[in-house]
């Protein structure tokens with residue numbers, strides 16, 4: 001395979017970012033864009049006169065493509081990706097991979113059976129700041145991890161069939177799974193619906209991980225500030241990853257509180273507070289979406305398993321499903337089991 005011939009399905013808000021990258025990556029050839037809206041296709045054609053455009057993605061099946069990238073609304077992902085896989089096309093699907101875990105399992109089975117690549121667009125897993133965070137946790141520099149706090153807020157783009165948790169929390173969940181290398185065991189979620197009658201626009205999730213690590217995720221479409229911040233508190237050091245910061249995204253705080261080894265009464269307790277340096281490591285930043293698209297092209301071309309494969313996408317949907325049950329049940333804690341990826345034989 002020389003260049004990977006790729007088609008893009010969906011060129012709304014996010015699709016053009018993917019299209020730009022696949023046009024620019026030397027090993028990929030962006031052949032065609034499909035979108036139901038002609039005005040979006042006209043816009044794409046103005047930007048890239050050499051590409052084909054179509055309002056019917058079924059046209060892609062007779063164009064000699066190797067792969068597709070799907071950036072349509074999440075509730076359409078399963079049906080579109082299933083047809084693409086059935087026509088021998090590897091798929092990169094925007095997050096969340098599907099809106100039901102059974103649908104994700106179906107796509108995983110189909111891709112396995114056909115020897116095709118299935119990847120979910122967890123952009124932050126291709127972000128060098130997230131890699132630095134994982135390195136700091138893995139190396140033990142932060143000590144035992146006590147908790148992780150994640151916030152992702154702004155005045156958001158309200159979605160019709162999807163609440164803010166399904167829209168924004170996939171990013172934070174993917175970061176947590178990546179940096180901790182652990183799957184959560186339970187989740188609870190509470191939230192509010194303020195603008196649209198049946199759609200949560202603010203959600204607070206609590207995830208419990210093994211090793212007594214807890215995590216809190218706050219997502220909102222109704223907040224005056226654009227915040228994308230993750231705070232990791234460890235027994236030795238603490239880290240703040242602020243994605244809104246243009247340059248100094250990671251700050252390592254040599255701060256902590258130590259309790260005395262032994263005390264008879266609380267009055268005897270002499271906490272010692274540690275105030276050390278704040279270090280901003282130099283991180284050479286590259287566009288995460290470029291890394292993500294490049295990774296997909298490489299895995300289609302060279303046969304490797306994508307870092308954010310279908311199983312990662314499935315896990316995130318499993319967590320969101322449990323969180324959604326909790327959201328509907330007034331915040332009850334829901335257990336999460338990850339040992340039930342029964343990949344049914346897909347119907348041929």
Ligand SMILES: NC(=O)c1ccc[n+]([C@@H]2O[C@H](COP(=O)([O-])OP(=O)(O)OC[C@H]3O[C@@H](n4cnc5c(N)ncnc54)[C@H](O)[C@@H]3O)[C@@H](O)[C@H]2O)c1
Nearest residue numbers: 010011012013014015034035036037071072074094095123
């Ligand atoms: N990775 C990220 O940071 C990021 C950011 C934003 C959105 N997203 C994801 O990208 C996906 C798309 O989101 P968006 O905000 O661009 O949505 P959007 O509604 O702006 O665009 C979706 C486009 O898909 C088209 N479409 C819908 N059904 C189609 C079909 N059957 N055939 C052809 N075209 C069809 C629509 O006409 C529309 O132009 C979602 O999964 C979303 O979660 C990811």
